[in-house]
Each structure stands twice: as C-alpha cells, then as structure tokens.
Amino acid sequence: MRVLEIENVTKHYRKKAALAGVSIELDEGYVMGIVGPNGAGKTTLLKAILNLVRIDSGRISLFGTRHIDAERATRDRIGFVHEESYLYEPINLGDLERICRAAYTQWNRQSFRNYVDRFELPPKRRIKEYSKGMKMRLSVAVALSHEAELIVMDEPSSGLDPLVRRELIDVIGEELARENRTFLIATHITSDLDRIADYVVVLDGGQVRLSVTRDEMADNYALCKGGTEVLARDTNGCFRGVSRNEFGFTALTSERQEVAKRFGDEVVMERATIEDLMVHTLARTGESPRRDGLQIVARDTGTPEGASDGDGGVQ
Amino acid sequence: MKALLLKEILVQKPSVILGAFYSLIFFALLGLARDIENPAMIYALSGIGVGWMITLGSIGGDRGNTHRFTLSLPITRAQAVNGKFLLAVLSTVYGTACAAFFGGVLAIPAIGFVSRGINGLDLLRITAGMLILTGMLPFYFRFGHMMIRYFLFTLVGLGIVAQVAGMIALTLSSRGGRSISFFDWLFGLFRNSDPIHTNLVLVAIGAGICAIAYLASMLIYTRRDL
Numbered sequence: 001m002r003v004l005e006i007e008n009v010t011k012h013y014r015k016k017a018a019l020a021g022v023s024i025e026l027d028e029g030y031v032m033g034i035v036g037p038n039g040a041g042k043t044t045l046l047k048a049i050l051n052l053v054r055i056d057s058g059r060i061s062l063f064g065t066r067h068i069d070a071e072r073a074t075r076d077r078i079g080f081v082h083e084e085s086y087l088y089e090p091i092n093l094g095d096l097e098r099i100c101r102a103a104y105t106q107w108n109r110q111s112f113r114n115y116v117d118r119f120e121l122p123p124k125r126r127i128k129e130y131s132k133g134m135k136m137r138l139s140v141a142v143a144l145s146h147e148a149e150l151i152v153m154d155e156p157s158s159g160l161d162p163l164v165r166r167e168l169i170d171v172i173g174e175e176l177a178r179e180n181r182t183f184l185i186a187t188h189i190t191s192d193l194d195r196i197a198d199y200v201v202v203l204d205g206g207q208v209r210l211s212v213t214r215d216e217m218a219d220n221y222a223l224c225k226g227g228t229e230v231l232a233r234d235t236n237g238c239f240r241g242v243s244r245n246e247f248g249f250t251a252l253t254s255e256r257q258e259v260a261k262r263f264g265d266e267v268v269m270e271r272a273t274i275e276d277l278m279v280h281t282l283a284r285t286g287e288s289p290r291r292d293g294l295q296i297v298a299r300d301t302g303t304p305e306g307a308s309d310g311d312g313g314v315q
Numbered sequence: 316m317k318a319l320l321l322k323e324i325l326v327q328k329p330s331v332i333l334g335a336f337y338s339l340i341f342f343a344l345l346g347l348a349r350d351i352e353n354p355a356m357i358y359a360l361s362g363i364g365v366g367w368m369i370t371l372g373s374i375g376g377d378r379g380n381t382h383r384f385t386l387s388l389p390i391t392r393a394q395a396v397n398g399k400f401l402l403a404v405l406s407t408v409y410g411t412a413c414a415a416f417f418g419g420v421l422a423i424p425a426i427g428f429v430s431r432g433i434n435g436l437d438l439l440r441i442t443a444g445m446l447i448l449t450g451m452l453p454f455y456f457r458f459g460h461m462m463i464r465y466f467l468f469t470l471v472g473l474g475i476v477a478q479v480a481g482m483i484a485l486t487l488s489s490r491g492g493r494s495i496s497f498f499d500w501l502f503g504l505f506r507n508s509d510p511i512h513t514n515l516v517l518v519a520i521g522a523g524i525c526a527i528a529y530l531a532s533m534l535i536y537t538r539r540d541l
Binding site for chain 2: 013046050051052053054071072073075076078080082083084085087088089090091095098100103104219260
C-alpha cells in the first residue's frame with residue numbers, strides 16, 4: 001500500500017523557494033531517510049505533510065487521500081516527532097497521556113507504559129523539568145503508542161547523546177518488525193540511517209538531488225580514492241563531488257563496475273556511507289557534482305532491492 | 316474537542332484552581348464591603364475579569380509553540396479555533412455565575428454579607444464585555460501569545476492616555492473649572508440613556524465583534540504556516 005505520495009510540491013517563503021518541485025513516494029513497511037544540510041527543506045517538507053505548512057502547488061497524499069482532506073482521520077494514523085519539544089510543559093506524563101487518549105482513536109496504554117518504563121521517564125515530574133533527551137524519548141513514546149502506520153521524525157537524534165541515539169535506532173528497528181509500520185526520518189546525522197534506511201533521499205535547496213535504495217548503494221555506489229593523474233584522463237562522468245588534496249582525490253561513483261573496469265587498481269574503492277553520498281552529491285568545491293534533478297521513488301515491488309534499477313527508479 | 320478542552324484544563328490546572336480560589340475570595344470580600352458607589356458595576360467588571368483571566372491563561376499556556384504538538388494530534392485547525400472560543404464562552408459562564416451568585420443570590424446578613432442586587436442587566440454587561448474582548452483572539456491566532464501581551468499593554472496604555480487627555484480636554488472645555496474624568500463622561504452617556512436599550516446595544520456590539528473575530532480567526536489560522 002502506498003502510504004505517502006508527494007507530487008511536485010513547491011513552497012516559497014516570501015520569494016525564496018523552500019521546496020522546489022519535490023516528488024516522493026513511499027510504500028508501507030519501509031524506512032526512508034531524508035538527508036541534507038541545514039536549510040535544505042527537510043523540516044518544511046515534513047511540516048507540509050502534516051499541513052503545518054501550506055504548500056503553494058503540487059499534491060500530497062496520505063494513505064490515498066489528499067492531505068488536506070480528512071485531516072483528522074489521517075493524523076490519527078500518523079505519529080509525528082518534532083525536531084524540538086513542543087509538548088505541554090506544565091503538565092506531567094500522566095496528564096499528557098490523558099490528552100492523547102482523548103485525541104487518538106487507538107491509544108495503546110500498555111504500549112505507552114512500556115515505553116515510559118523502558119525510557120525511564122519519571123511519571124510524576126512535570127515535562128518542563130525533563131532533559132532534552134527525555135522530552136525526545138517522550139515524543140517518540142507518544143508517536144509509537146497509538147498504532148500509527150506512518151511515523152514521521154524530524155531530526156529525532158539531534159542534540160542527543162550517543163547512548164540515547166542508539167536506543168532510538170533500536171526502538172525504530174523493533175517497530176519495523178511490526179507489519180504496518182512505515183518511517184520517514186529527516187536528519188543530518190546520517191550515521192543514524194546507515195543501519196535502518198531502505199531509501200535515502202538527498203535534499204538540498206528544496207530539491208531532491210539524489211535518491212537511492214540501500215541495495216543500490218551497496219551495489220553501485222562507492223567512495224573512490226586515487227591519484228590526481230586519473231582525473232586528467234577521460235573519466236566519462238564516473239566521479240561526482242571530487243575533492244582533491246596533496247595525496248590525490250576522493251570522489252563518489254554510482255558506477256562501481258565501470259570504475260573498476262576502466263581504472264583497475266589505480267582507484268581504490270570503499271563502501272560509501274550515507275554521509276559520503278550526501279557530502280559528495282552536494283559538494284560545492286572541486287569538480288561540480290552532477291546535478292541531475294532526480295526525483296525519489298520507493299516503489300512497492302515487494303522488496304527494496306527491486307525498488308529501482310540504476311536510475312530506472314528515478315522519475 | 317474533548318482532547319482540546321482536557322488540554323486547556325490540565326495545562327492550566329494550577330492557574331484555574333488559583334484563579335477560581337482568588338475570584339471566590341475577591342467576590343466574597345466585595346460582598347462584605349460597604350459604601351461602594353456602584354457595586355453592581357464592580358461585580359460585572361469582576362465577572363469579566365475572572366472570565367478573561369482563564370482565557371488569557373489559556374493563551375499564555377500555549378507559549379513554546381505547543382500548537383505544533385496540538386496539530387500533530389488528530390485535531391484540525393478549525394477545531395483549535397473552536398476550542399479557544401468555546402473556552403472563552405465557558406469562562407464567561409463561570410465569571411457570570413460567580414458575579415450572579417455573590418452579587419445577586421448570596422446574602423447572609425448575620426455575617427455582614429449583603430446582596431448587591433445584581434440583576435439581568437449586569438449579567439448582560441458581563442456578556443457584552445466578554446464578547447467584545449474576544450476581538451483580540453485573531454491577533455493571537457496570527458501572531459501568537461506574545462502579541463496578546465503587547466495588545467493588552469497597548470490597550471491599557473491607550474486607556475490611560477485617553478483618560479488623561481480626556482480629563483484635560485473636558486476640564487478646559489468646562490466653564491466651571493471642575494475636573495471631569497474621561498470615563499465618568501463616557502459612563503455618563505450610558506447613565507442618561509435607557510439601561511435596557513444601552514445594554515442590549517452593548518451585547519449586540521459584542522456579538523458583532525465576536526462573530527467577526529471568530530471568522531477572522533478561522534480565516535487566519537487555517538491559512539497560517541506554523
């Protein structure tokens with residue numbers, strides 16, 4: 001089932017484009033990571049999904065329904081974790097649960113209690129007395145305790161210590177084991193996504209610069225290192241985001257086999273991380289990265305492996 | 316709507332309890348006081364004050380952009396607007412009930428508590444005051460709770476300026492040389508007219524302002540980026 005469909009969405013703040021023709025599709029049961037630098041449009045995109053921000057043009061569909069229609073019903077199926085805590089700070093956890101219980105049709109008290117225990121959240125203390133990590137964990141507990149089918153997280157691990165971040169990733173991993181959970185996570189801490197993302201979208205300047213599946217990354221992408229003399233030859237556009245230093249160059253390739261065939265041992269290839277993907281796709285120094293205005297696709301083809309074939313999955 | 320009202324009550328629990336407690340004390344003390352020139356008017360104004368204390372408390376409780384969390388729950392923007400206006404109505408009812416009970420019903424001469432003779436017209440005045448003050452809610456929905464503070468400060472400031480300027484102007488224009496308060500002059504206009512007519516006109520003005528405020532709030536909040 002298609003959980004989220006974003007078609008050519010644009011949003012301007014005054015004259016500046018925050019989103020410039022973004023298209024994304026996400027099917028049930030997958031994790032999509034949206035990465036990009038600060039100001040790339042990640043938060044605006046997530047807010048647009050929840051209609052906290054009104055889009056100028058395009059269309060957003062949630063569970064097959066336009067996001068501004070049946071708003072209440074669709075929000076009931078979404079768990080949203082904001083970048084910052086916007087929780088009601090004067091109250092305690094028990095009062096917050098009462099409000100959520102009244103708001104959601106499928107509030108799961110047992111699930112919430114389990115998360116509260118697991119996250120060691122003090123039930124009697126007012127939320128304003130919680131640390132930043134506690135507030136984030138509470139937000140996650142709320143988002144995961146009402147049988148949400150789509151969980152949207154905006155920088156969930158920003159400002160958290162490594163232990164809490166790891167715990168958060170573990171929780172997401174466990175939730176993924178449940179059949180109908182779909183995650184959309186925007187972050188600039190790309191290492192969080194390395195373990196869990198089925199799809200990665202690189203967003204910059206309000207545009208999708210690149211989109212890949214996890215298996216595409218493993219099969220086709222690599223971080224290449226070699227002497228600068230290699231660059232003097234015809235590289236046939238194999239490298240993107242080339243950075244040079246006194247020892248040689250580093251670049252990203254999406255044509256692993258071609259590079260191996262063409263350059264052999266002259267170029268050393270390593271597994272590319274999501275950070276490599278982002279840094280070299282958005283590189284603003286060295287050779288210009290290939291800006292091909294790709295649009296993301298996460299098609300329901302049974303497994304993420306088949307979601308796209310080379311650039312075939314790109315609109 | 317249930318979740319919204321529950322949120323208002325729980326978030327404001329301390330201020331609602333304190334507000335209710337202090338308002339009871341305040342009304343009771345007024346009941347004991349004597350030699351008040353216009354007790355019914357004071358009760359009416361106090362009723363408005365109590366009602367607005369709760370509404371403003373609710374607006375203040377939304378600091379920290381909590382409306383973003385509210386709107387990530389299954390609550391629409393229209394419901395959020397309805398919730399705030401409903402709260403204003405409920406707090407008016409509470410303020411009016413306090414005023415009616417202490418000013419009109421409760422009279423225990425044994426302990427010196429006398430009825431202040433609150434009547435239907437005074438209750439109409441409370442309603443009018445509450446309705447007129449809902450005029451500030453569109454500012455809240457457009458600019459947030461901080462703007463309401465500035466709005467109130469500005470309102471109070473303008474009131475003081477009007478009072479002083481009015482006193483000067485009216486004193487200079489009065490041949491007898493007696494200082495006249497601007498608000499005395501303003502209330503004097505009502506004093507000389509038919510009270511039923513005056514209060515009904517005030518309620519009608521209030522209802523008009525409230526209706527415009529509601530429509531404006533709805534228009535603003537359903538279009539605003541959060």
